[in-house]
Amino acid sequence: MFGGVEAFFDSSGFIPHGVCLLWRPEILALHVTADVLTGLSYYSIPIALAYFVLKRRDLVFSWVFWLFAAFILACGTTHFYSIWTLWNPDYAVEGVIKAVTAIVSLLTAIALWLLMPKALALPSPNQIAATNVALHREIEVRRQAEQRYASFFNNLAEGLFVIAVLPDGQFVFDTLNPAHARATGIDPDALRGRLVRDAVPPETADAVIERYSACVRAGEPIDYEETLDLPVGRRVWHTVLVPVRDGSGRIVQLLGSSRDITERKQLQEELVQASKLATLGTLAAGMAHEMSQPLNIIRIWAENALSRLRDGETDAGRLDKVLTLISEQTERMGKIIDHMRTFARRDGGGMEPFDPANSIRSAVELVRNQFALENITVNTDITGERCLARGRPLQLEQVILNLLSNAHDAILEWRAAKDGGDPQAGRIAVSMHCDGGHTATIVITDDGGGIDPQILPRIFDPFFTTKEVGKGSGLGLSIGYGIIDAMNGRIEADNVDHPGGGRGVRFTITLPVTRPSSREVERAHA
Amino acid sequence: MPEPTPAPVHILVAEDEPLAAMALEDFLSRRGFRVTLAQDGLEAMERHRDDPADAVITDLRMPRMDGRALIRELRSQSATLPLVVMTGFLSMDEGQDDLTSDRWKPLEILRKPVSPQVIVDTLLRLIGRPGGSA
Ligand SMILES: Nc1ncnc2c1ncn2[C@@H]1O[C@H](COP(=O)(O)OP(=O)(O)OP(=O)(O)O)[C@@H](O)[C@H]1O
Ligand SMILES: [Mg+2]
Numbered sequence: 200m201f202g203g204v205e206a207f208f209d210s211s212g213f214i215p216h217g218v219c220l221l222w223r224p225e226i227l228a229l230h231v232t233a234d235v236l237t238g239l240s241y242y243s244i245p246i247a248l249a250y251f252v253l254k255r256r257d258l259v260f261s262w263v264f265w266l267f268a269a270f271i272l273a274c275g276t277t278h279f280y281s282i283w284t285l286w287n288p289d290y291a292v293e294g295v296i297k298a299v300t301a302i303v304s305l306l307t308a309i310a311l312w313l314l315m316p317k318a319l320a321l322p323s324p325n326q327i328a329a330t331n332v333a334l335h336r337e338i339e340v341r342r343q344a345e346q347r348y349a350s351f352f353n354n355l356a357e358g359l360f361v362i363a364v365l366p367d368g369q370f371v372f373d374t375l376n377p378a379h380a381r382a383t384g385i386d387p388d389a390l391r392g393r394l395v396r397d398a399v400p401p402e403t404a405d406a407v408i409e410r411y412s413a414c415v416r417a418g419e420p421i422d423y424e425e426t427l428d429l430p431v432g433r434r435v436w437h438t439v440l441v442p443v444r445d446g447s448g449r450i451v452q453l454l455g456s457s458r459d460i461t462e463r464k465q466l467q468e469e470l471v472q473a474s475k476l477a478t479l480g481t482l483a484a485g486m487a488h489e490m491s492q493p494l495n496i497i498r499i500w501a502e503n504a505l506s507r508l509r510d511g512e513t514d515a516g517r518l519d520k521v522l523t524l525i526s527e528q529t530e531r532m533g534k535i536i537d538h539m540r541t542f543a544r545r546d547g548g549g550m551e552p553f554d555p556a557n558s559i560r561s562a563v564e565l566v567r568n569q570f571a572l573e574n575i576t577v578n579t580d581i582t583g584e585r586c587l588a589r590g591r592p593l594q595l596e597q598v599i600l601n602l603l604s605n606a607h608d609a610i611l612e613w614r615a616a617k618d619g620g621d622p623q624a625g626r627i628a629v630s631m632h633c634d635g636g637h638t639a640t641i642v643i644t645d646d647g648g649g650i651d652p653q654i655l656p657r658i659f660d661p662f663f664t665t666k667e668v669g670k671g672s673g674l675g676l677s678i679g680y681g682i683i684d685a686m687n688g689r690i691e692a693d694n695v696d697h698p699g700g701g702r703g704v705r706f707t708i709t710l711p712v713t714r715p716s717s718r719e720v721e722r723a724h725a
Numbered sequence: 726m727p728e729p730t731p732a733p734v735h736i737l738v739a740e741d742e743p744l745a746a747m748a749l750e751d752f753l754s755r756r757g758f759r760v761t762l763a764q765d766g767l768e769a770m771e772r773h774r775d776d777p778a779d780a781v782i783t784d785l786r787m788p789r790m791d792g793r794a795l796i797r798e799l800r801s802q803s804a805t806l807p808l809v810v811m812t813g814f815l816s817m818d819e820g821q822d823d824l825t826s827d828r829w830k831p832l833e834i835l836r837k838p839v840s841p842q843v844i845v846d847t848l849l850r851l852i853g854r855p856g857g858s859a
Contacts, residue, residue, distance in 0.1 A: 488786070491813025491837035492742055498838035499748035506752070506842075524744065667788075 213288030220285070227285060234278040241275025244268075259321065263310055270307040273300035352376045358383070362395065362411060362453040370395040370411050373452070382459050384430030403427055413713065414440040415450050417636070424460065435464045489535050489662065489672060493528035500524055535672060550686075552587040555595055555639050555710060556631055562599035563629055566607070575610055575625045577603065583633035586712040590686035598682050598690075601675035602643045602706050603627065608666065609647025609704065620648065621701055636714035646703040649694040658692060687711050733759040734852060737778035739769035739795060740811070741787045749782070752841040758848075766790025770798055780807040780848050793824070800829060807851035808832040811839050 220226045245268035252264045277300050280293050322330065352359055358379030363371040372390040380387050390398045395408055406425060414421045420441045427436060436457045443452040504521045507514075559579065567577050588595075606627045613620045628644045650658060657663045659680045664673030683690045688710035695705045736758045740746040743764075750760045761776060763769035765787040773781070781799060785792035792810060799806055810824060810832065824834060833847050 488813035492745070494838035495811070495813070496742065496744045496748065499745060499752060499841050502841050503748050503752045503755075506755070528744075 208289070208291045210288045210290065213290055215284065215286045215288045216281070217285040230285060231282050234282045238275045238278035238282075241271050241278065244271045260314060260318070263307075263314060266303070266307045266310055270300070270303045273303045276300070358457040358459075360455045360457070362455060364411075364415060364450050364452060366449075368412075368415070370408060370453075372398055379457060382431070382434075382457070400428070403429070410438070410440065411453055413636070414442055414453055416714070418442060418450065424464075434459050435461045486535065486662075490532055493531045497525050497528050535674075550589045550591065552589055552713070553592040553595075554585060555588050555592075555641065555712070556581045556585070558592050558595040559599055559629055559631055559641065562596045562603060565600065566603050570603075570607060570627070573607070573611065573625075575607060575627060577627045577629060580628070580630040582631070583639075584636070584714060586633040586636060586639055586714055588639060588686060588688075588710040588712045590682075590710075594682045595686070598679040598708070599629070599641070599643070601679055603629075605675065606643065606645035606647055606704070608671070609645060611647075613646075613648035616648070621646065624648070624701060624703075633712060636712065639710045639712045641708040641710070642705060643708075644695060644703055644705045646697055646701040649702045650692065650704055652694070655692065655694070659690075683708055683710070733757055734780070734848070735759045735761065735776070735778045736848065737761045737763065737769060737773055737781045739763045739766060739781065739783040739787065739792070741765055741784060749841060749844070753845070756845050758845075764788075766792065766795035766798075769795055773799070778806075780809065780852055782809045782811060782844065782848075785810060785812045796824070796829060796832070805831065807848065809844065809847055809851070810834045811837055811844075813837040 217227060220230065248264050248268045248271075252258055252261045258264070273296070277293070277296055280296050284290060284293050352374075353376055355376065356378050358376065360375035360379050361373035363373045365371060372393055372395060374391060375383075375385065375387050377387075379385075395411070396404050398404075399407070406427060410421070410423060410425065420439060422437075422439045425436050425438060426433060437460045438455060438457045441454045442450040443454060445451045500521050504518060507517070559581065563577050563579050570577055610624045610627075613624050614622055624646045626646050629641070631639060631641045633639045654663075654665065659676045660673075661677040662673040663677075664671040666673075680690055688708060690706065690708045692704055692706050694702065696702050734757075736753055738746055738749055738753075738760060740749065740762070741764050746762050746764075750762055753760045761772050761778065763772050766783075767790045769781070769783065770790070772778075781795075783792045783795055787795075792812070796808060796810070799808065808829070808831065812834065813836070824832065831851050833851060835843060835847065
């Protein structure tokens with residue numbers, strides 16, 4: 200089609216564009232002036248753009264500006280070249296320049312349309328200005344809120360503190376408010392930013408870290424009472440911990456509030472003791488009756504023997520019998536006194552964390568063989584996690600022992616009952632279940648016929664018994680009630696019908712527990 | 726020191742504690758009384774019906790029929806039968822308890838532990854006879 204590059208650019212044979220304008224000076228002048236002005240203007244635009252792009256380094260899509268610059272530069276060049284072709288007919292060169300312009304224009308146009316959605320998404324300066332105003336306002340609001348909270352934090356009578364939770368699980372004191380500082384005698388500045396483990400005495404650290412860990416484990420607010428030795432002395436606190444999570448859900452802070460309940464606690468303890476002493480009044484009457492029985496026997500036998508002795512009787516065998524009998528009666532009195540001692544003991548110190556399952560096991564072990572001889576089986580079923588209750592393990596064992604011996608007595612009586620009794624009776628089930636570190640539920644069920652609904656409300660009363668004289672003191676359940684109550688637990692009794700036939704009593708004990716920390720597991724095993 | 730007598734005084738003892746009952750029986754019979762034992766109020770009523778006693782000693786807390794019910798029954802049958810109550814309960818002598826009222830007389834309340842000699846003296850006083858025999 201073309202005879203080579205040289206032939207293509209060969210302008211001989213063409214006539215200059217001026218010819219078309221018939222070399223009329225005014226038309227030529229008009230063309231030249233217009234093209235010069237347009238070309239100059241076009242050339243000035245890329246310079247302005249380049250200046251803009253270089254100054255505004257943050258500009259998005261700056262390459263589009265460069266593309267624009269190229270496009271306008273090309274346009275300007277075509278105008279300048281139009282002036283050239285008025286006198287020189289280099290139309291091939293002009294065509295090439297136009298072609299370049301076309302390509303650059305095309306690219307620019309395509310780029311522009313492709314960019315359009317993104318460009319539209321860019322905030323306009325007005326929008327940005329508006330956003331800025333809003334931001335300023337919000338900062339101000341937040342600042343005021345913060346000030347308000349700060350004055351809350353600083354002036355509230357309630358002790359508040361913030362604990363930071365490090366990624367490795369360690370705890371760091373962040374801040375505590377003046378009320379808390381006053382109440383505890385702790386200097387906030389001395390603690391701020393320090394590991395809890397290092398900042399306070401080891402005993403206190405152990406105690407509080409256990410709680411903090413429990414809160415992190417639970418992942419929800421917890422609420423407890425604690426006794427701490429602080430610079431102000433030994434105080435009892437009611438503390439609430441609230442975990443705070445970051446965007447990813449990790450617990451990064453614990454917000455705490457503490458109230459000093461030492462006085463209230465003392466009052467409460469005194470009240471408990473007072474109500475105990477009030478029960479002790481009723482108890483005393485029952486006790487007097489209970490003691491008067493063996494005393495009566497002793498006195499009659501002793502005076503009897505004395506009178507025989509004075510009459511000249513010296514039957515050694517008879518004397519032996521009388522003295523043995525007297526000694527047995529004093530033993531019976533000793534037991535009653537022991538019961539009373541447990542009942543009257545003032546609780547307070549001496550409560551230790553222990554696994555209730557151990558108390559159950561040792562109580563069951565104590566009776567299993569003896570019960571087996573009488574054809575009574577005791578099944579134990581301990582499920583759930585390991586957990587720790589607070590109290591005295593031996594006392595819980597005592598409570599369970601009494602429940603087992605009550606069940607035993609009921610079964611024997613039920614077997615012997617002439618009508619309605621079940622000769623097959625003889626199963627006792629002991630179960631314990633520990634749920635998520637909140638409560639342990641101990642259930643003891645028998646098939647000994649149940650309790651008459653009329654006397655059910657009275658079985659926890661001191662000295663209430665349906666057993667023969669000398670067989671039951673009626674103190675077992677009332678002492679058990681006191682022990683469980685001191686552990687902040689509950690004990691209840693109800694009648695149950697067993698699926699396979701047979702009736703019996705179910706005693707349910709619920710105790711507040713915590714999941715053991717590894718430290719406590721060690722201690723509980725020690 | 727038993728003396729030969731035509732008809733010994735017959736005492737009914739209602740007491741559910743067998744050891745106390747046995748010792749009392751021994752003591753009283755050595756003092757010349759004839760003693761019948763009953764373990765509760767119902768049994769005491771039966772014994773009294775079959776073989777009427779001259780005086781009754783009773784405990785208060787007993788199974789089946791307690792001491793108070795027994796006293797009501799006996800008093801309704803006889804206004805003069807001497808009654809002795811042995812009890813381990815407090816406040817019996819403070820004029821609060823119904824048993825201290827005059828309508829139960831002749832009735833004496835003795836608090837456990839009771840000296841058997843005091844029981845004997847009380848019985849004799851209520852029966853209106855000096856000495857241990859009829
Ligand atoms: N499992 C049971 N089945 C039927 N009755 C029961 C059962 N447990 C308790 N009771 C009733 O409750 C009463 C009170 O029980 P509690 O343990 O307080 O005293 P106790 O067993 O009579 O004497 P102790 O002081 O020697 O324990 C019993 O006398 C009995 O009537
Ligand atoms: Mg019992």
